[in-house]
Amino acid sequence: MNERQIIEYITALAGPADGRLLQGIGDDCAVVDKDGRRVWLLTMDTLIENVHFDCAFHPPEQLGRKAVAVNVSDVGAMGGRPVFVLLSVGMPRGFDESWFRAFAQGLTAACREYGCFLIGGDTVASPQGLNFSLTVIGEAEASQVVYRSGARPGDTVWVSGPLGYAAAGLELLRRGLAPDATAFALFREKHLNPTARVELGCQLAESGLAHAMMDLSDGLATDLAHLCKQSGVGARLRARDLPGVAALAEAARLVGADAESWAIGGGEDYELLFTADADAHDQVQDLGRRCGLSLSPVGTVVAGEGVTLIRPGADGVIEEIAVAYQGFDHFRSRAGG
Amino acid sequence: MNERQIIEYITALAGPADGRLLQGIGDDCAVVDKDGRRVWLLTMDTLIENVHFDCAFHPPEQLGRKAVAVNVSDVGAMGGRPVFVLLSVGMPRGFDESWFRAFAQGLTAACREYGCFLIGGDTVASPQGLNFSLTVIGEAEASQVVYRSGARPGDTVWVSGPLGYAAAGLELLRRGLAPDATAFALFREKHLNPTARVELGCQLAESGLAHAMMDLSDGLATDLAHLCKQSGVGARLRARDLPGVAALAEAARLVGADAESWAIGGGEDYELLFTADADAHDQVQDLGRRCGLSLSPVGTVVAGEGVTLIRPGADGVIEEIAVAYQGFDHFRSRAGG
The missing domain is CATH 3.30.1330.10 (PurM-like, N-terminal domain)
Known part of the structure; x- marks a missing residue:
């Protein structure tokens, strides 16, 4: 079990x-x-x-x-x-x-x-x-109250902050590789002392903007899969829009890890994952700013099921990758580019 | 600590x-x-x-x-x-x-x-x-709601069932000495599968009869000391009225333990400990019977502090023993008999 x-x-x-x-x-x-x-x-x-x-x-x-x-x-x-x-x-x-x-x-x-x-x-x-x-x-x-089950096809998928920082911080701490360089200190802090986005969650709920919401504790792949399953929908994520991946590059190189995998599969970020009307883009951004946060649209809710990651592969070919619970699935499909 | x-x-x-x-x-x-x-x-x-x-x-x-x-x-x-x-x-x-x-x-x-x-x-x-x-x-x-803090001098101290059975059952189980003899099976059951006295607690609360109440999880000595402290009172317990001691004798002999110590110091009985007006004796007994339980008055709430156990000692001399958290205190005093 x-x-x-x-x-x-x-x-x-x-x-x-x-x-x-x-x-x-x-x-x-x-x-x-x-x-x-x-x-x-x-x-x-x-x-x-x-x-x-x-x-x-x-x-x-x-x-x-x-x-x-x-x-x-x-x-x-x-x-x-x-x-x-x-x-x-x-x-x-x-x-x-x-x-x-x-x-x-x-x-x-x-x-x-x-x-x-x-x-x-x-x-x-x-x-x-x-x-x-x-x-x-x-x-x-x-x-x-905002449940996991309210996402609707056409909704924008949002996250409240950078992804993968906690996973990177944990890996650096385990290896004793967490010097005081600014970015590394941020990753370390994210593992040791995360901030819960309570004020944002409350304001999203009070505003009625969020259709579905949950916190990111098990990693985006797993958590978005849960949200989609509860809502009876699927989602498409855009790899280039995942916040934090660029900042993770140096740490990933240092420990031989993959920054994108951290962002998609790493747990314990305790950012919020939510969906909102595509039309509400500016309202959502404004609300985030009032909470002192930079919110990132990372994908779209679609009819059907499952989560797909879309990213530019080698030679400009667009890859579509089925993202499963616990990170990447072994199955990969390619669509034209 | x-x-x-x-x-x-x-x-x-x-x-x-x-x-x-x-x-x-x-x-x-x-x-x-x-x-x-x-x-x-x-x-x-x-x-x-x-x-x-x-x-x-x-x-x-x-x-x-x-x-x-x-x-x-x-x-x-x-x-x-x-x-x-x-x-x-x-x-x-x-x-x-x-x-x-x-x-x-x-x-x-x-x-x-x-x-x-x-x-x-x-x-x-x-x-x-x-x-x-x-x-x-x-x-x-x-x-x-009945708190621990409501006991008043003059109240009768009650327990909802036999004491020390869970401690005896645990000791017998640890030693592999729990044959199916009726009493031993009762002790074993009391450790393995205790019954919470929820219906009794609710009826005592609804009737207004209980002034103070708590459950017996750490043993009578410790729990009554807590109740007295919260109520700003003391209590005198009568050893001869502690229910269950006689039934524990054979098990105590078998493992070289003291039945009275089990009854006073043994935890996990999950019976209720409560105090009520001395005048309400018959009403309390009746309420217990309606819940299918035989309730036992075991002592009296007194002004002051601390719990004293009163029992006949050798040669008919009455002993008064200060009962502390976690069982007997080392200090013993004797009053005339």
């Missing part, structure tokens, strides 16, 4: 819920009715040492901040504002107390910045290694 | 929340306003392999049930009914799929029985060993 099969298995067992549940398993958050007019958004994410973070290069204060960011990102990606946080901490006996204090300081500082409060949780002994589960509860107007 | 210090440290960092939060860290659940009339109760518990369960003797279906029970128990202990569940699953790559299926079946079956729905969560790879975090959201009338 892979992750998807695990989720499908347990979703089928769980069966249908009652009317108070507006969205169950399958979106960034579960959505439940609060008072008929507003909803609560519920999300939970776990970070495990040596799977999701490496203490050798992850400062505890930044890890605490990241634990909050990756969760509130899910709330923002549905157009909600985070309100409450529950934290379960697992630490081995004899853990480093100064490490924990810095982690807790980062976590609570991030809660304050995103406007939410730590209200409870659990502390447990772990046989080895650290693990943290957070549950974040957010709030939104029921009528403004 | 011990668990209490960790919680105090992070609570101080978190600072005060806003008016929507009626109860933060420090009770069985966090309590937040839902619609002015009703509240939501939020709790989170993590189970880690070889800390909270041992797959060598814990059948997966029962572990799935227990993961739900220990969380809904916190909701019931404040007088609420569980509504929604989030689950984060951490499993090593190459986990046993049939084990996971049985776990998921137990978990979802328990959700149905307690009237709540699995609505989301997270699945992650664990470097080794299994871990599960659950968040449970419950609901209650704001005016009926």
Whole structure:
């Protein structure tokens, strides 16, 4: 069983819920009715040492901040504002107390910045290694929640910032290759201390501009495939429009990686992925600027299914590549150029 | 730092929340306003392999049930009914799929029985060993929620069932000493597959009989000390009234343990601990019977602080023993008999 099969298995067992549940398993958050007019958004994410973070290069204060960011990102990606946080901490006996204090300081500082409060949780002994589960509860107007399922053929596909930076940063940190050169510091920061685009998500929801939205946690290829599947549509991505690829070139050369693969397959950028009317191009750009962000149109929603990457290949031939969950598919097709 | 210090440290960092939060860290659940009339109760518990369960003797279906029970128990202990569940699953790559299926079946079956729905969560790879975090959201009338802080001097201290059975069951299972003799099977069941007293908790809340309430997860000594501290009172426990001690005698002899210590210090019974007017004795007993439970008065709330255990010692001398967090204190005093 892979992750998807695990989720499908347990979703089928769980069966249908009652009317108070507006969205169950399958979106960034579960959505439940609060008072008929507003909803609560519920999300939970776990970070495990040596799977999701490496203490050798992850400062505890930044890890605490990241634990909050990756969760509130899910709330923002549905157009909600985070309100409450529950934290379960697992630490081995004899853990480093100064490490924990810095982690807790980062976590609570991030809660304050995103406007939410730590209200409870659990502390447990772990046989080895650290693990943290957070549950974040957010709030939104029921009528403004943006689901993954609202994309329509003809929509423009947008991303809220450069792609692949977190993957590049992680690779550089693993290799001890993260000198203070400006671009490298940006990549490093993106892995260690990402910013969740909560304000953008809320404004996109309030404006009604976004038809479908989610956060980029598993990489554009996987996440856009999810969004398309939930919406019953396909998408065409333009490689030349993916933001960040040029900036990644030097780092990619240094570690023998491919910048475009980072941008398409790399996870944990925590940018927003959304679709909007093609006609709304300028409004979307303006809204992004008001949030201090440069938003990038990267493709188009089409009828059908699947995600296709379009890029100029050798000799000016245009390649069309089927992009699957977890990055590139082995299958490649070529169309004339 | 011990668990209490960790919680105090992070609570101080978190600072005060806003008016929507009626109860933060420090009770069985966090309590937040839902619609002015009703509240939501939020709790989170993590189970880690070889800390909270041992797959060598814990059948997966029962572990799935227990993961739900220990969380809904916190909701019931404040007088609420569980509504929604989030689950984060951490499993090593190459986990046993049939084990996971049985776990998921137990978990979802328990959700149905307690009237709540699995609505989301997270699945992650664990470097080794299994871990599960659950968040449970419950609901209650704001005016009926029973906190730990409501105990008053003169109240009777009640428990909803026998104490120490889970600790005995765990010890017997660890030693492979759990034959099918009736009492031993009960102890085993109490560790492997405890029942949360949700219906009792709700009826106590609705009736207004319980002044303070919590569930017994860390053992009577520790939990009653918490309840007393939150209420600003002390308590006197009568050893001869602790239910279950006599039934534990044979198991205690078999493993060289002390039955009374199990009853006072053993965790994970998931019975309810509550206080009520001394005058309400018969009403409480009747309410228990309607829930199919035999409730036991085990002591009295007194002004002051600390928990004292009163028992007949050698030669009919009455011992008064200061009971501290985590069981007996080293300090012992004797009063005349």
